[in-house]
Amino acid sequence: xxxxxxxxxxxxxxGEARTPPPVWLMRQAGxxxxxxxxxxxxxxxxxxxxxxxxxxxxxxxxxxxxxxxxAAIMFADILLIPIxxxxxxxxxxxxxxxxxxxxxxxxxQLERGKVDEILSPIGExxxxxxxxxxxxxxxxxxxxSPWTVATYMIEGGGSKDRFSARVAAWxxxxxxxxxxxxxxxxxxEYLVMQANAGAEVLKLFDSWAEGLPEPLFERVIIRPTRRIxxxxxxxxxxxxxxxxxxxxxxLYPRYARETGITAIALDTSVDPDWAQSVLPEGxxxxxxxxPAALRAGGAALDGEVDRLLDSWSxxxxxxxxxxxxxxxxxxxxxxxxxxxxxxxx
Amino acid sequence: xxxxxxxxxxxxxxGEARTPPPVWLMRQAGxxxxxxxxxxxxxxxxxxxxxxxxxxxxxxxxxxxxxxxxAAIMFADILLIPIxxxxxxxxxxxxxxxxxxxxxxxxxQLERGKVDEILSPIGExxxxxxxxxxxxxxxxxxxxSPWTVATYMIEGGGSKDRFSARVAAWxxxxxxxxxxxxxxxxxxEYLVMQANAGAEVLKLFDSWAEGLPEPLFERVIIRPTRRIxxxxxxxxxxxxxxxxxxxxxxLYPRYARETGITAIALDTSVDPDWAQSVLPEGxxxxxxxxPAALRAGGAALDGEVDRLLDSWSxxxxxxxxxxxxxxxxxxxxxxxxxxxxxxxx
Numbered sequence: 001x002x003x004x005x006x007x008x009x010x011x012x013x014x015g016e017a018r019t020p021p022p023v024w025l026m027r028q029a030g031x032x033x034x035x036x037x038x039x040x041x042x043x044x045x046x047x048x049x050x051x052x053x054x055x056x057x058x059x060x061x062x063x064x065x066x067x068x069x070x071a072a073i074m075f076a077d078i079l080l081i082p083i084x085x086x087x088x089x090x091x092x093x094x095x096x097x098x099x100x101x102x103x104x105x106x107x108x109q110l111e112r113g114k115v116d117e118i119l120s121p122i123g124e125x126x127x128x129x130x131x132x133x134x135x136x137x138x139x140x141x142x143x144x145s146p147w148t149v150a151t152y153m154i155e156g157g158g159s160k161d162r163f164s165a166r167v168a169a170w171x172x173x174x175x176x177x178x179x180x181x182x183x184x185x186x187x188x189e190y191l192v193m194q195a196n197a198g199a200e201v202l203k204l205f206d207s208w209a210e211g212l213p214e215p216l217f218e219r220v221i222i223r224p225t226r227r228i229x230x231x232x233x234x235x236x237x238x239x240x241x242x243x244x245x246x247x248x249x250x251l252y253p254r255y256a257r258e259t260g261i262t263a264i265a266l267d268t269s270v271d272p273d274w275a276q277s278v279l280p281e282g283x284x285x286x287x288x289x290x291p292a293a294l295r296a297g298g299a300a301l302d303g304e305v306d307r308l309l310d311s312w313s314x315x316x317x318x319x320x321x322x323x324x325x326x327x328x329x330x331x332x333x334x335x336x337x338x339x340x341x342x343x344x345x
Numbered sequence: 346x347x348x349x350x351x352x353x354x355x356x357x358x359x360g361e362a363r364t365p366p367p368v369w370l371m372r373q374a375g376x377x378x379x380x381x382x383x384x385x386x387x388x389x390x391x392x393x394x395x396x397x398x399x400x401x402x403x404x405x406x407x408x409x410x411x412x413x414x415x416a417a418i419m420f421a422d423i424l425l426i427p428i429x430x431x432x433x434x435x436x437x438x439x440x441x442x443x444x445x446x447x448x449x450x451x452x453x454q455l456e457r458g459k460v461d462e463i464l465s466p467i468g469e470x471x472x473x474x475x476x477x478x479x480x481x482x483x484x485x486x487x488x489x490s491p492w493t494v495a496t497y498m499i500e501g502g503g504s505k506d507r508f509s510a511r512v513a514a515w516x517x518x519x520x521x522x523x524x525x526x527x528x529x530x531x532x533x534e535y536l537v538m539q540a541n542a543g544a545e546v547l548k549l550f551d552s553w554a555e556g557l558p559e560p561l562f563e564r565v566i567i568r569p570t571r572r573i574x575x576x577x578x579x580x581x582x583x584x585x586x587x588x589x590x591x592x593x594x595x596l597y598p599r600y601a602r603e604t605g606i607t608a609i610a611l612d613t614s615v616d617p618d619w620a621q622s623v624l625p626e627g628x629x630x631x632x633x634x635x636p637a638a639l640r641a642g643g644a645a646l647d648g649e650v651d652r653l654l655d656s657w658s659x660x661x662x663x664x665x666x667x668x669x670x671x672x673x674x675x676x677x678x679x680x681x682x683x684x685x686x687x688x689x690x
Contacts, residue, residue: 161668163636163637163640163671166635166637166638167637167640167641169637170635170637170638170640170641170645170646170649171641171642171643171645173645210555210592210614211592211612211613211614212613212614213613213614213633213635213638213649213667214616214617215648215649215652216635217614247555247556247592247594247614249592249594249595249614249615250594250595250614250615250616250619250620251614251616267556268556268557268558269555269556269557269558269562269592269594269595269596270594270595271559271595271596272559274595275595288558290511290515290558290561291508292508292511292512292514292515293515293558295508295512295515296512296515296516297516298516300515300516300518301515303560304515304558304560307560322558323506326508
């Protein structure tokens with residue numbers, strides 16, 4: 001048996017259905033853990049925190065020590081790529097990320113070839129984490145997908161409906177698509193660097209894939225994702241890639257078939273019966289418990305865990321949330337979740 | 346030929362495919378019109394504006410005079426029902442609605458039977474508008490759906506992901522569903538009153554139907570909507586009802602089949618090919634141009650109009666946006682849209 005075959009998460013990504021399924025949680029290294037908040041307080045701001053390999057490695061390992069999750073996901077942020085592209089990014093406490101708003105017509109001003117240099121601390125985080133992990137734990141690297149990253153770059157931060165980014169995509173397709181290619185190419189370099197630093201799985205977060213009409217979804221979600229996957233493979237990286245086009249709705253099957261990803265992460269709103277019937281046969285899925293059910297706990301949490309286990313029975317499945325864990329979740333609810341998955345009902 | 350049969354919008358809602366399709370725009374009475382801003386400035390706040398039948402009737406008629414849309418939708422707001430339930434609602438300029446946060450465990454404190462009294466000015470708006478409309482123009486009344494209204498009541502305003510409302514729905518189903526019944530019953534009374542005041546079509550806006558797992562969608566979207574439709578029909582009201590569960594994604598077909606609505610309004614993200622194959626045969630659809638394409642104008646707007654006309658050819662179709670028109674849309678873009686629909690490519 002190879003070392004990889006011993007890891008439940010890699011076995012599932014290779015097409016094997018496991019009972020119980022491997023489990024990890026989006027944002028498992030996060031504020032719901034007191035030990036995270038203690039380490040976070042040592043960094044002077046959020047960006048510095050991401051760029052401090054010792055601190056980032058420590059919080060990456062915390063949820064593994066406490067819960068024995070089947071995967072550790074490197075601690076970082078999806079908005080590091082804009083920094084590598086020469087954009088300024090900062091975080092306002094209690095509000096979220098801020099960027100200097102960027103007009104896609106200026107896409108040729110975006111930096112190229114600085115990824116390895118500027119984001120080298122993230123590789124260092126992976127190198128620090130890897131030897132500390134239990135043999136059965138898989139190390140995941142990640143990046144934001146170009147559309148999601150572009151919405152923050154154009155809007156200057158989070159926004160209710162990414163309206164300015166959509167208008168820009170409609171108004172000047174040549175400039176917009178040029179910008180997307182720059183972001184995609186930098187993202188591919190970043191992911192290759194992560195794999196070379198020890199990441200055994202790569203995940204692409206397209207957190208704002210929702211609400212797009214089909215022609216835009218094709219242009220800003222499918223095409224750039226395909227470009228990244230192709231570039232990563234062309235660089236000789238063979239690790240599984242999980243795609244997460246959150247909110248893709250009826251367009252999930254197209255994303256699953258046309259981007260070249262290995263596995264698809266689903267959001268809370270996806271009807272499993274529908275997804276079972278339309279996703280490519282045997283493609284591993286990840287997800288997709290409602291974080292609000294985890295926050296609620298009790299019978300609702302047990303019921304939703306059981307429903308998802310039943311729904312995905314027989315398909316290679318990685319248990320996860322449909323969105324990140326929220327800071328207000330009691331640790332006891334995470335323990336309840338894990339007991340329900342691992343020990344049964 | 347009856348008067349109704351002469352109105353293109355009612356013909357489509359009766360199952361007839363029209364070329365070109367009738368067209369109106371969500372939030373067509375809105376800030377993108379200078380004449381709207383002029384009237385809006387006469388009211389001391391947004392709630393007073395909604396409760397001033399002369400002002401509300403005037404802004405309802407403005408887009409009909411300017412563009413000859415096929416429908417006038419009464420000017421009001423989805424957050425008037427909480428007022429009828431005894432909750433305080435106010436609007437903060439530039440920010441949006443505010444409410445005193447409500448805990449569903451207190452649902453028995455919600456007022457009953459005050460709808461006709463408190464919301465009578467909305468009936469008056471309809472009575473003022475009706476005789477002023479051209480013969481071919483249909484008058485639409487509306488309400489927010491219980492889930493969407495409940496999210497504002499619980500969160501105390503808009504929120505990024507309606508998280509507190511979802512947690513409440515999971516944690517205390519009995520209280521939550523009791524609250525939903527109260528909201529649904531008040532909403533049904535309100536819609537019956539609108540029909541009696543002259544509304545020829547009723548629309549239910551479930552603006553926040555997105556992101557719900559199937560069991561919650563069943564409980565908070567389908568069941569309360571069915572309750573409203575049943576109550577409206579039991580009161581002898583026979584006008585068509587358009588349902589708009591925005592963001593329902595793969596659950597649109599269940600909503601279309603199980604709520605008793607006449608027609609389904611679709612959001613921007615719905616793939617028309619998929620929807621054609623899964624929606625009930627012959628059910629009229631409304632939608633669903635990206636408001637960002639309308640803002641962009643030019644070739645993108647023409648292309649998207651053509652795509653939607655082609656996609657829905659042969660099905661009873663009301664052309665509309667997939668979400669409300671934004672305040673920054675030039676009037677010339679609305680004119681371009683109408684010319685493209687009515688005069689062809």
